[in-house]
Amino acid sequence: MxxxxxxxxxxxxxxxxxxxxxxxxxxxxxxxxxxxxxxxxxxxxxxxxxxxxxxxxxxFPNKEAVIQRFYQQSFDSFKYACDSVFAETENIEKRLLGVIEARLKTFEGSREILIVLSRSAVDPRSPLSPFGGDQKEIREKTVSIMREMIESSDLKCEKGLRTYLPELFWMYMMGMILFWVFDESNNQKKTRDFIQQLTPQIVRLIRYTRIPLSGTVLGPLKKTLEMLIGPR
Amino acid sequence: MxxxxxxxxxxxxxxxxxxxxxxxxxxxxxxxxxxxxxxxxxxxxxxxxxxxxxxxxxxFPNKEAVIQRFYQQSFDSFKYACDSVFAETENIEKRLLGVIEARLKTFEGSREILIVLSRSAVDPRSPLSPFGGDQKEIREKTVSIMREMIESSDLKCEKGLRTYLPELFWMYMMGMILFWVFDESNNQKKTRDFIQQLTPQIVRLIRYTRIPLSGTVLGPLKKTLEMLIGPR
DNA sequence: GCCATTTTTTGAACATGTTTAAAATTTACT
DNA sequence: AGTAAATTTTAAACATGTTCAAAAAATGGC
The missing domain is CATH 1.10.10.60 (Homeodomain-like)
Structure with missing residues (x-):
């Protein structure tokens, strides 16, 4: 040895x-x-x-493999950070904010690397696509984190919608990451502010779904979610 | 000569x-x-x-320039197709569906090309970024098409929201294009079905905003939109 | 400690996008 | 038609990601 x-x-x-x-x-x-x-x-x-x-x-099989390793490691520290977020509060809003913030923090100072990762991620044939290849695993683990975040939280909402939330929150986070990639403001402050603003509203809308009246909107939405995410 | x-x-x-x-x-x-x-x-x-x-x-200055030309031409035929959609109906739902369908049609059979375009578009430094470079112009023209689509339509909704709709519809269309890029189903049928399902719901929600009651949700949303799109 | 095997390293070659200086062609003008 | 300026084309070189066969180093069992 x-x-x-x-x-x-x-x-x-x-x-x-x-x-x-x-x-x-x-x-x-x-x-x-x-x-x-x-x-x-x-x-x-x-x-x-x-x-x-x-x-x-x-x-390393190629140049990108180096940053794939970075991505893998960043995921590990993200996952670790989530644990302490969950230990801190059961409030879904705080949790969601904490999780997304934790994710962005793992990319801090590496925005250019993330851009390179994104440009491969957008290619369904690439091993970095979130749906196939190596990233698929990370996506699934991230969805699981979201599931864990919801299950042990204070969130009450319509039962059917609840089953779709892990994937929806994953998409939301991916969207925020994309926003962050394009955000040229100082330290991506715009992104942070935007997330602070939007997240509580999303949570509020989700909570509204407990009100029976909301069925008018929720009915067709469920079918749409099924098409987007798959049947439950 | x-x-x-x-x-x-x-x-x-x-x-x-x-x-x-x-x-x-x-x-x-x-x-x-x-x-x-x-x-x-x-x-x-x-x-x-x-x-x-x-x-x-x-x-051609480089290999990508060839497909940039394709993108430019596809935009021209998209724009042309929109005119006939607008001539056909004033109904906003039909218009929005028609416009998105027209856009996807211009990419039909060229999915791989669009993937290549997307991977550059996701890079804020690339000339293909919708926010800088050559694509900026196309983005602005597309937003204008959306504005035209709305202005001459039957859509009635809360006034403040209305001013944000062109950009919002542009984003919606971009999202659907991204969905299409990742859609491995036969002829991207899943995407078509999804758009058919989701679009009417979006329009319905927008129409609801005329009801004064909706202010509870709309108030904070406006600030969010301002952060996303810019002040009006 | 020695040898067969496995792991790691080397240097050269290859593939392909891009640049460049010079040559060939075309144009515009008289 | 003749010529100077411009446009277009060529062939070779360059830059850089990647591959490969052979050499060197490390390992494990005796």
């Missing part, structure tokens, strides 16, 4: 490959953040790591 | 460059549609046109 070290009382072996790929990842991200993704050359990265170009490709 | 020809009683001179670039455009699109954008090489195109690679670049 190349490298052994002790972590939490358990011997953990780390292969040389893991060490190198982490190093490559860190060097790469540093370059991407400083010079931009497109402006950073694979040759730059290999040189900075004092490795050959081919060796880089041994560790 | 390389080429003169008569059109509508007026002498129109067509430069050699115009003739060549149209030819290149047509050859290119044929290849893109048959083999796919990424699978078609600039060398393929130059060879098919019996021109050198460099000559191709004299007529």
């Amino acid at each position: 190349w490298y052994k070290h002790y972590m939490n009382e358990t011997k953990t072996t780390v292969s040389k490959s893991q060490v190198t790929s982490r190093r490559l990842y860190e060097i790469s991200m540093a370059h991407f953040l400083e010079k931009g993704f497109d402006q950073t050359t694979m040759r730059d990265l290999a040189a900075a790591a004092e490795l050959s170009l081919g060796a880089f490709y041994y560790h | 390389w080429y003169k020809h008569y059109m509508n009683e007026t002498k129109t001179t067509v430069s050699k460059s115009q003739v060549t670039s149209r030819r290149l455009y047509e050859i290119s699109m044929a290849h893109f549609l048959e083999k796919g954008f990424d699978q078609t090489t600039m060398r393929d195109l130059a060879a098919a046109a019996e021109l050198s690679l460099g000559a191709f670049y004299y007529h």
